[in-house]
Amino acid sequence: MSVKAKKHLGQHFLTDESIAKDIADALTENGYENVLEIGPGMGVLTKYLLQKKPKVTVFEIDTESVTYLKEVFPVEQIQVNTSKEKFEIIEGDFLKCNLQQIFYHKQVAIIGNFPYNISSQIVFKAIDNRAIVPEFAGMFQKEVAMRIAEKEGSKVYGILSVLTQAFFDVEYLFTVPPTVFNPPPKVDSGVIRFIRKKDFTLPVDEKLFFRVVKTAFNQRRKMLRSSLKSFNLSDSLKEDPIFAKRPEQLSVLEFISLTKKLS
Incomplete structure (x- = not known):
């Protein structure tokens, strides 16, 4: 049996076993007992995750893939053969699930070969649940992966870069060509890893920080005194040198400082 993409x-579907193993090995296994794989498909990555210490839960929305996974990875057999306390296949939409309830507020690493069309939403969900997500590793469209990992001063540095790097240390690991997929996508893919920072709280109002970052980058070519005018800047604040910059010039720390000024 196989699954039609x-x-x-x-x-x-990733077909290269060595790349699947490299993605699985991106996990440090430090500080958590659970791993959640999103969109396992036919389980090429799953088999390598099952060789590791943490419990493995896979989240799959495709009913055909779920049927396949249950045949190839029978839960009872895995628990006997690997001494794993738990392996679970959950059929459903990851974006709609309550991670806190599923994992009883315990720490869980997230991993996967993510569908390009929802990869940014997956990142935002990980950010929202960062209190229980110490680590995140996965494959994205290369352009998106580079954007998330990019530092200030780059034209691809943007909302995803700042909001992710405010809470996680991000590392671009390696590039994956289209030829190792079935069907092959039209672009390269990139694998990145996030490690949650020791202090993953902000010294400013979080909602305001998110709003400042998103508002600034919505008009990224303009100086901040123009793009942030909806914040009713005072004349004295407009004279602050930071407002003569464009958003792509600001580091995460400078966005935090900017939020403090606006509060």
């Missing part, structure tokens, strides 16, 4: 789900 479905375009509407953005499925591109």
Whole structure:
């Protein structure tokens, strides 16, 4: 049995075993007992995750893939053969699930070969649940992976870069060519890893920080005194040198400082 990739789900099944192992090995296994894989498809990554210490839960929305996974990875057999306390296949939409409830507020690393069309939403969900997500590793469209990992001063540095790097240390690990997928995508992919910072709280109002970052980058070519005018800047504040910059010039720490000024 095999599973047919479905375009509407953005499925591109990884066929290269060595790359699957490299993605699994991106996990440090430090500080958590659970791993959640999103969109396992036919389980090429799953088999390598099952060789590791943490419990493995896979989240799959495709019913055909779920049927396949249950045949190839029978839960009872895995628990006997690997001494794993738990292996679970959950059928459903990861973006709609309550991670805190599923993992009883315990720490869980997130990993996967993510569908390109929802990869940014997956990142934002990990950020929202960062209190229980110490680590995150996965494959994205290369352009998105580079954007998340990019530092200030680059034209691809943006909202995803700042909001992710405010809470996680991000590392771009390696590039994956289209030829190792079935069907092959039209672009290269990139694998990145996030490690949660020791202090993953902000010294400013979080909602305001998110709003400042998003508002600034919505008009990224303008100076901040123009793009942030909806914040009713005082004349004295407009004279602050930071407002003569464009958003891509600001580091995460400078965005925090900017938020303090606006509060």
